[in-house]
Amino acid sequence: MSQQKEWPLWEVFIRSKQGLDHKHVGSLHAADAEMAIQNARDVYTRRMEGVSIWVVESKHIHASNPDEAEAFFDPANDKVYRHPTFYEVPAEIKNM
Amino acid sequence: METIVEKSLEEQFEAKIANEIRIEPKDWMPEQYRKTLIRQISQHAHSEIVGMLPEGNWITRAPSLKRKAILLSKVQDEAGHGLYLYSAAETLGASRDQMIADLHSGKAKYSSIFNYPTLSWADIGAIGWLVDGAAIMNQVPLCRTSYGPYARAMVRVCKEESFHQRQGFEIMMTLCNGAPAQKKMAQEAFNRWWWPTLMMFGPKDDESPNTEQSMRWKIKRFTNDELRQRFVDMMVPQAEFLGLTVPDPDLKWNEAKNGYDFGEVNWEEFWNVVKGNGPCNKDRIQTRVKAHEEGAWVREAALAHAQKRSQREAANQAK
Ligand SMILES: [Fe+2]
Ligand SMILES: [Fe+2]
Numbered sequence: 001m002s003q004q005k006e007w008p009l010w011e012v013f014i015r016s017k018q019g020l021d022h023k024h025v026g027s028l029h030a031a032d033a034e035m036a037i038q039n040a041r042d043v044y045t046r047r048m049e050g051v052s053i054w055v056v057e058s059k060h061i062h063a064s065n066p067d068e069a070e071a072f073f074d075p076a077n078d079k080v081y082r083h084p085t086f087y088e089v090p091a092e093i094k095n096m
Numbered sequence: 097m098e099t100i101v102e103k104s105l106e107e108q109f110e111a112k113i114a115n116e117i118r119i120e121p122k123d124w125m126p127e128q129y130r131k132t133l134i135r136q137i138s139q140h141a142h143s144e145i146v147g148m149l150p151e152g153n154w155i156t157r158a159p160s161l162k163r164k165a166i167l168l169s170k171v172q173d174e175a176g177h178g179l180y181l182y183s184a185a186e187t188l189g190a191s192r193d194q195m196i197a198d199l200h201s202g203k204a205k206y207s208s209i210f211n212y213p214t215l216s217w218a219d220i221g222a223i224g225w226l227v228d229g230a231a232i233m234n235q236v237p238l239c240r241t242s243y244g245p246y247a248r249a250m251v252r253v254c255k256e257e258s259f260h261q262r263q264g265f266e267i268m269m270t271l272c273n274g275a276p277a278q279k280k281m282a283q284e285a286f287n288r289w290w291w292p293t294l295m296m297f298g299p300k301d302d303e304s305p306n307t308e309q310s311m312r313w314k315i316k317r318f319t320n321d322e323l324r325q326r327f328v329d330m331m332v333p334q335a336e337f338l339g340l341t342v343p344d345p346d347l348k349w350n351e352a353k354n355g356y357d358f359g360e361v362n363w364e365e366f367w368n369v370v371k372g373n374g375p376c377n378k379d380r381i382q383t384r385v386k387a388h389e390e391g392a393w394v395r396e397a398a399l400a401h402a403q404k405r406s407q408r409e410a411a412n413q414a415k
């Protein structure tokens with residue numbers, strides 16, 4: 001059997017309930033998107049874990065490089081002033 | 097200004113392990129860590145898949161519609177567990193086709209427990225209660241294993257396992273409260289499954305060469321013997337509640353260690369089944385291979401259909 005016969009790999013994202021984001025839950029193999037969604041229902045939502053499913057072929061996912069994570073996320077490291085706790089608010093001031 | 101310390105990749109990896117930071121698929125990892133995980137996760141996946149067979153053959157013979165629906169659901173869950181785990185192994189670069197091929201050729205192992213036959217309906221109760229019980233004991237610590245995708249798959253699995261154990265216990269309880277013949281069925285099934293279940297925790301610590309490294313890498317959190325002891329301590333009171341006799345003359349409460357002493361597992365039998373000579377090894381693999389081969393045309397047809405459809409779509413868009 002040749003390797004090309006393997007069904008493509010899909011990443012599965014599930015919205016657990018209305019109002020929440022879709023979240024990555026795992027992957028599965030399927031011949032096409034329609035089958036991937038049906039398989040995702042059977043594999044990942046047997047106990048009402050979802051109200052909506054996204055699938056995307058794994059080969060279309062682009063990821064940041066973990067080896068460069070330190071440098072890549074560095075710009076946010078020294079910007080404490082982006083957080084509200086950086087600012088001193090006088091005790092007399094309410095509701096801020 | 098901080099000095100940027102150039103740590104070697106290996107040191108960074110060790111530091112993550114020490115600080116309980118999960119390793120994720122694209123992170124650098126030692127080749128041996130990757131290999132150990134692929135072996136363990138694929139073996140675990142195979143166990144879930146082969147594990148469907150001894151129970152699956154009772155679905156049509158379940159004693160009521162309710163029991164049939166429950167058993168069907170449980171077996172379906174085991175298929176799901178296999179799929180979560182194959183998908184975790186694939187994040188390490190293992191190919192699904194290769195893993196399946198290794199299972200079918202006998203190169204890859206799966207839990208020996210599934211090489212024992214299910215002779216009566218009581219075996220289905222004993223499997224849920226004991227085998228899934230042991231699986232939970234093994235799997236709960238794996239929810240904290242150092243490799244992220246494996247840990248997340250195990251969280252999912254563990255959520256589903258406790259129904260498996262409870263439905264098994266309920267079957268046993270029903271039989272134990274039934275006619276003497278039913279009680280006898282339950283006891284006989286218990287006798288058949290008790291020792292093989294204790295073997296599920298693997299060889300004794302001093303004969304388990306991989307344990308030490310796996311503990312250092314925090315893939316494993318407890319040794320085989322530790323888990324086996326916990327299991328015995330948990331199960332004996334449950335057996336007593338059911339009025340079943342543990343088939344071990346050496347079983348005795350040990351006040352000093354606050355646990356049970358129990359007899360020696362028959363390790364000769366254990367290794368014999370691992371080597372492929374258990375009562376059902378050949379049958380299980382044959383059944384798997386047959387299902388795989390007979391399903392080949394479906395897999396091929398689905399792929400051909402998908403290709404035809406995407407070509408047609410592309411042609412329509414070009415118009
Ligand atoms: Fe399972
Ligand atoms: Fe399992």
Ligand SMILES: [Fe+2]
Pocket residue numbers: 174228231257260
């Ligand atoms: Fe289970």
